[in-house]
Amino acid sequence: MAAFRERVFSGVQPTGNLHLGNYLGAIKRFVALQDTFECIYCVVDMHAITQAPSVWGGPAELARSTREVTAAFLAAGIDPDRHIVFNQSQVGEHAELAWVFNCVARMGWLNRMTQFKEKAGKHRENASVGLFAYPTLMAADILVYKATHVPVGEDQKQHLELTRDIAQKFNTDFADSIRRVTGADALFPLTEPVIQGPATRVMSLRDGSKKMSKSDPSDYSRINLTDDADTIAQKIRKAKTDPEPLPSEEAGLDGRPEADNLVGIYAALADSTRADVLAEFGGAQFSTFKAALVDLAVAKLAPIAAEMRRLTADPGHIDRVLRTGADRARAIAAPIMAEVKQVVGFLR
Known part of the structure; x- marks a missing residue:
């Protein structure tokens, strides 16, 4: 298989109301990867419109949400000078390659x-x-940059497997043409997942069996990234628990979804592990543990919320970051799309 430059790609949908699950499951991981990879981070606004406008809020809300996600990227520590931050719809190569992949992917794959x-x-x-x-x-989002790694949560692993299947089938279907055009035996890498940390799936604060979601009618089910310190503290204090003290070992969390969720949140915010958290708090009542979690969450999240408010007050700055990022993304994507067209046989 051809050698590919190591590069990370990932994106977040601008569907409004970013919450703790988005931060721990995606954005915090994006920040950590900056030190070891070349990173391309995208606000995937084209994905947002796959459902009815009533779901994503319509044009004004899409624009607002796109800026909010960008503000969250920057406030959390993503550096748009060292890496690339942009919104998907500004780089037309995403849609171009998606059509080619529509012709490579099989209906049976998508039906699954x-x-x-x-x-x-x-x-x-x-x-x-x-x-x-x-x-x-x-x-197409991933492979138009020949990204070798993608940070994924559990709910995206199936899509990444499909990405690998599409890359493999394209490389196989056009093998002779790829060798003739590029001299290599593959045009696209088989992208690898990057799964980090203890909290790949953050659950509702009101029901530990359900994923934290912006669509939950109760605002107390989630911590929004725009929540101030007092709101964060109140939501954690009101989070559902059970009457038993925390166990000293992870096995003791079995059958206790709310306890498991809060321990996982603490571990992820502290860059620790569930085992370390339980070693410290095992045997403690939830009142004691929640007080420590409040202090940690406020220390980690309140500054991000404050910086997001500052950034969103200057939409012109955010738009400039996105335009600059789109120009840099296009400089990578356009030559790769040109290779695809030549390999497929499109005249240019």
Whole structure:
């Protein structure tokens, strides 16, 4: 297989109300990867419109949410000078490569995607083609930069596997042409997942069996990245627990989803492990543990919220960051898309 330059790509949908799950499951990981990889971070606004405007809020809300996600990237510590931050729709190569991949991917592959089944529900016939083909656009997002690594949560692993399948099939279908055009035996890498840290899946503060979500009707189910210190503290104090003290070992969290969730949140915020947290707090009542979690969460999250408010007050600055990032992203994507066109046989 050809050698590829190590590069990370990942994106966050601008669907409003970023919360702790988005931060621990994605943005915090993005920050950590900056020290070891060349990173490209994208606000995937084209993915946001795969459902009805009533779901994503319409044009004004999409623009606001795109800026909010960008502000969260910057406030959390992503450096747009060292790395690339942009919004997807400004780089047309994403859509171009997605069409090629629509012609490479098989219907059976897409029919097996569990996220489509979950989002479409019982109304599959009324779902948009975009929602069905979402994974091929995700594959294009990654491979238009020949990204070798993607930080993923549990709910995205299936899509990354599909990305690898699409890359493999393209490399196989066009093997002779790839060798003729590039001299290599593959045009695209088989992208590897990067799974870090103890909290890959953050659950609701009101129900430890459900994923933390912006769509939950209770604001107390989540910590929003824009919450101030008092709100963060109040939500943690009101988080659902059980009457037993914390166990001293991880096995003691089995069957205790709320306890497991809070321990995982503490571990992720502290850059620690569940085992270390339980070694420190095992045997303690939740009142003691929650007080420590409040202090930690406020120390880590309140400065991000304050910086997000400062950044979103200057939308012109955010737009300049995105335009500059898009120019830099396009400089990488355009030559790769040109290779694809030549390999496929499109005249230029």
